[in-house]
Amino acid sequence: MKPCKPHPELDALMALAKNHVMTREEMVAQRKSWVIGEMLEERPDMTREEAERIYDEVTY
Numbered sequence: 001m002k003p004c005k006p007h008p009e010l011d012a013l014m015a016l017a018k019n020h021v022m023t024r025e026e027m028v029a030q031r032k033s034w035v036i037g038e039m040l041e042e043r044p045d046m047t048r049e050e051a052e053r054i055y056d057e058v059t060y
Contacts, residue, residue: 032059 022030032055039051 036048036051036055039054040046040048043051
């Protein structure tokens, strides 16, 4: 694999992200996104809106 050209902006963003501590809200949003993605994998006929409604019913 040959090395890619430098990306200073991307490198700077990666450095910032490396030290980021996720907030509770970010963790909740990430978990919700993951669960909905898993639901859609299992049930391709389900819409995202249906999956979100089910998630919200079960978690609240």
